[in-house]
Amino acid sequence: MQNENSSKRKISSKFIYFFGSFGGILFGYDIGVMTGALPFLEKDWSLGNDATIVGWITSAVMFGAIFGGAIAGQISDKLGRRKMILISALIFVVGSLLSGIAPHDGQFYLIFVRILLGLAVGAASALVPAYMSEMAPARLRGSLSGINQTMITSGMLLSYIVDYLLRNVQMTLAWRLMLGLAAVPALILFLGVLRLPESPRFLVRNNKDEEAKTVLGYIRPENEIASELKQISKTVKEERTQSKRVTWKTLLSGKYRYLVIAGVGVAAFQQFQGANAIFYYIPLIVEKATGHAASSNLLWPVIQGVILVAGSLLFLVIAEKFNRRTFLMIGGTVMGLSFILPAIIKSLIPSVNPMMIVFFLCLYVAFYSFTWAPLTWVLVGEIFPLAIRGRASGTASSFNWIGSFLVGLLFPIMTANMSQEAVFAIFGVICIMGVLFVKFFVPETRGHTLEEIEEQGVRK
Numbered sequence: 001m002q003n004e005n006s007s008k009r010k011i012s013s014k015f016i017y018f019f020g021s022f023g024g025i026l027f028g029y030d031i032g033v034m035t036g037a038l039p040f041l042e043k044d045w046s047l048g049n050d051a052t053i054v055g056w057i058t059s060a061v062m063f064g065a066i067f068g069g070a071i072a073g074q075i076s077d078k079l080g081r082r083k084m085i086l087i088s089a090l091i092f093v094v095g096s097l098l099s100g101i102a103p104h105d106g107q108f109y110l111i112f113v114r115i116l117l118g119l120a121v122g123a124a125s126a127l128v129p130a131y132m133s134e135m136a137p138a139r140l141r142g143s144l145s146g147i148n149q150t151m152i153t154s155g156m157l158l159s160y161i162v163d164y165l166l167r168n169v170q171m172t173l174a175w176r177l178m179l180g181l182a183a184v185p186a187l188i189l190f191l192g193v194l195r196l197p198e199s200p201r202f203l204v205r206n207n208k209d210e211e212a213k214t215v216l217g218y219i220r221p222e223n224e225i226a227s228e229l230k231q232i233s234k235t236v237k238e239e240r241t242q243s244k245r246v247t248w249k250t251l252l253s254g255k256y257r258y259l260v261i262a263g264v265g266v267a268a269f270q271q272f273q274g275a276n277a278i279f280y281y282i283p284l285i286v287e288k289a290t291g292h293a294a295s296s297n298l299l300w301p302v303i304q305g306v307i308l309v310a311g312s313l314l315f316l317v318i319a320e321k322f323n324r325r326t327f328l329m330i331g332g333t334v335m336g337l338s339f340i341l342p343a344i345i346k347s348l349i350p351s352v353n354p355m356m357i358v359f360f361l362c363l364y365v366a367f368y369s370f371t372w373a374p375l376t377w378v379l380v381g382e383i384f385p386l387a388i389r390g391r392a393s394g395t396a397s398s399f400n401w402i403g404s405f406l407v408g409l410l411f412p413i414m415t416a417n418m419s420q421e422a423v424f425a426i427f428g429v430i431c432i433m434g435v436l437f438v439k440f441f442v443p444e445t446r447g448h449t450l451e452e453i454e455e456q457g458v459r460k
Contacts, residue, residue: 011195011196011197011218012218013218013219015192015195016135016196016197016218016219017132017135017136017147017219018147018192019189019192019193019195019196020128020131020132020135020196021128021132021147021148021150021151022151022185022188022189022192022193023085023088023089023124023125023127023128023148023151023189024124024128024147024148024149024150024151024152024154024155025151025152025154025155025158025185025188025189026088026089026092026120026121026124026155026182026185026186026189027061027065027121027124027125027152027155028151028152028153028154028155028156028158028159029155029156029158029159029182029185030061030096030117030121030155030159030182031061031152031155031156031159031276031279031280032155032156032157032158032159032160032163032279032301032305033159033162033163033178033179033182034057034058034061034179034280035159035160035163035279035280035281035282035283035301036159036160036162036163036164036166036167036178036283036298036301037163037174037175037178037179038054038057038058038175038280038281038283038284039283039284039298040171040172040174040175040178041057041175042054043171044104044171044172044175045104045105045107047107051412051413051416052413053107054412055408055409055410055411055412055413056107056111056409057107057110057111057114058280058281058408058409058412059404059405059406059407059408059409060110060111060112060114060115060117060118061114061115061117061118061121062118062121062276062401062402062404062405062408063115063118063401063405064114064115064116064117064118064119064121064122065118065119065121065122065125065397065398065401065404065405066118066122066398066401066402066405067118067119067122067398068088068118068119068120068121068122068123068125068126068401069122069123069125069126069394069395069396069397069398069400069401070122070126070394070395070397070398071119071123071394072084072088072122072123072126072127072394073126073127073130073391073392073393073394073395073397074391074394076126076127076130076202076394077391080198080199080202080206081127081130081131081134081198081199081202082131082193082196082197082198082199084123084127085123085124085127085128085131085189085193085196086190086193086194087123088119088120088123088124088127089120089186089187089189089190089193090186090190091116091117091119091120091123092117092120092121092124092182092183092186092189093183093186093187093190094116095113095114095116095117095120096117096179096180096181096182096183096186097180097183098113098116099113099114099117099179099180099182100176100177100179100180100181101176101180102176102179104172118401120186122397122398122401125377125397125400125401126393126394126396126397126398128148128377129148129377129378129380129381129393130199130380130381130389130393131199132147132148132381133378133381133382134199134200134201134202134389135199135200135219136219137219137220137224147316148374148377149312149315149373149374149377150309150312150313150315150316150374152312152373153305153308153309153311153312153369153373154309154312155185156279156305156308157302157305157306157308157309158185159178159182160298160301160302160304160305161302161305162177162178162181163178163298163301164298164299164301164302166178167298197211197214197215197218198211198215199215200212200213200215200216200228200229200232201232201236201386203215204229204232204233204236205236205386209229209233212229212232213225213229216228216229232386235385235386236386248391250387250388250391251388251391251392251395256384256385256387256388256392258443259383259384259385259392259443260384260388260392260395261441262379262383262441262442262443263379263380263383263384263392263393263396264392264395264396264399265437265441265442266328266375266376266379266380266396266434266437266438266442267376267380267396267397267399267400268396268399268400268402268403269372269403269430269433269434269437270372270373270376270400270403270434271400271401271402271403271404271406271407272403272406272407272427272430272434273332273335273368273372273427273430273431273434274339274407274411274424274426274427274430274431275364275365275368275372275373276404276407276408277407277408277411277423277424277427278304278361278364278365279301279304280408280411281411281412281415282297282300282301282304282361283297283298283300283301284412285357285358285361285420286300286355286358288415288420289354289355289357289358289420290354290355300358303362304361304362304365307362307365307366307369308365308369308373309369310369311365311366311367311368311369311370311373312369312370312373312374314369314370315369315370315371315374315375318370319374319378320446322446323444323446324375324378324379324442324444324445324446325438325439325442325444327370327371327375328371328372328375328434328435328438328442329435329438329439330367330371331367331368331370331371331372331375332371332372332431332432332434332435332438333431333432333435334363334364334367335364335367335368335371335372335428335431336428336429336430336431336432336435337428338360338361338363338364338367338428339360339364339424339425339427339428339431340424340425340428340429341360342356342357342360342421342424342425343419343421343422343424343425343428346419346421357420357421357424361424372434376400378445379442379445380393380396380397381393382445383443383445384396411423
């Protein structure tokens with residue numbers, strides 16, 4: 001037993017935090033890879049005039065993620081966060097390889113496989129924030145949970161770079177390699193997570209206090225272990241006396257309703273604000289603005305990816321210096337104006353340079369990258385009480401992916417029937433609605449322990 005513990009203690013906290021958040025690479029890569037693959041796939045399968053099929057192929061991952069997040073949240077309450085992340089990584093490997101070998105003109109095959117891939121993506125989006133928030137101390141939770149967003153944006157940038165490097169490869173081979181190479185980060189995740197410990201809060205909840213104490217020893221100063229273990233145990237005992245079993249009805253009970261509405265609402269608004277319309281379709285957006293072929297515009301996704309990574313790194317530096325609500329309201333306001341102003345300028349100056357909209361999209365991405373992008377997952381990870389965290393974070397993730405799915409599906413259809421400026425103006429109004437939601441419905445969580453946040457919900 002002593003040798004086993006000594007071996008376990010070789011696991012550093014940096015290793016735990018790195019691979020605990022590495023799941024973000026998976027759905028970051030898959031969010032981004034279709035941006036470059038789609039122009040080649042459209043030509044290879046002659047999909048240019050079928051906006052609905054294009055929308056479905058693009059958004060199929062998000063459709064699967066809707067269910068993956070909800071299912072994984074529930075199962076992880078029984079099996080643990082770590083085991084579910086491992087399962088998700090394996091599904092991701094299989095789904096990526098199957099995407100790369102899709103038969104020619106196999107639109108429905110590719111849609112089905114990408115739905116399967118979405119189950120793993122959705123699971124990762126729910127499990128990673130929950131795992132990171134349960135591992136991180138309150139004073140660092142924003143920064144450490146923000147690493148998840150850095151991983152997502154790094155995965156997106158990686159996919160954009162891969163797409164750009166493969167732009168001159170033969171058309172059919174290019175998009176197949178782009179999709180199939182997603183199996184590589186998934187395999188790395190699996191191998192890394194094999195060495196990760198389980199969340200201490202999950203262990204206490206399953207009567208494994210000694211194991212929880214060992215895990216806390218990896219990531220807390222020795223003088224904090226006993227007090228935190230005691231606090232976690234107290235919370236778990238109170239939950240057991242209140243309820244033997246958490247159901248969907250529990251999420252809307254008086255005790256939890258306020259926090260569930262806040263967390264799920266922020267997760268939904270993040271996607272309905274339209275960010276993924278940019279990430280999925282930026283080459284096509286530039287093509288419509290300039291007339292140049294989308295496959296020749298693959299440098300623009302790389303630029304967007306660099307902005308995203310830079311913003312996520314900025315967030316890590318300033319995460320604990322400002323309140324979550326302040327960031328969300330400032331970011332949402334600038335994002336909304338970035339979408340609305342092009343429509344106003346276009347109506348006043350019809351001859352304005354069409355690349356104006358791309359400038360404003362870059363401004364949107366810049367503010368999104370260090371406000372709504374990381375803070376959504378920080379809030380989802382820390383706002384839900386332990387008793388409902390698995391199910392509630394899965395629900396929030398599902399609503400987030402519902403928004404992502406609808407944006408991915410409807411954007412090409414909307415732009416086929418109205419101007420890009422008008423479409424983005426609609427998203428701009430949604431951004432402003434998100435600011436109002438935060439102002440009136442979202443509590444401040446910075447610097448509070450998970451147990452203190454739960455008390456805020458009880459008082460409401």
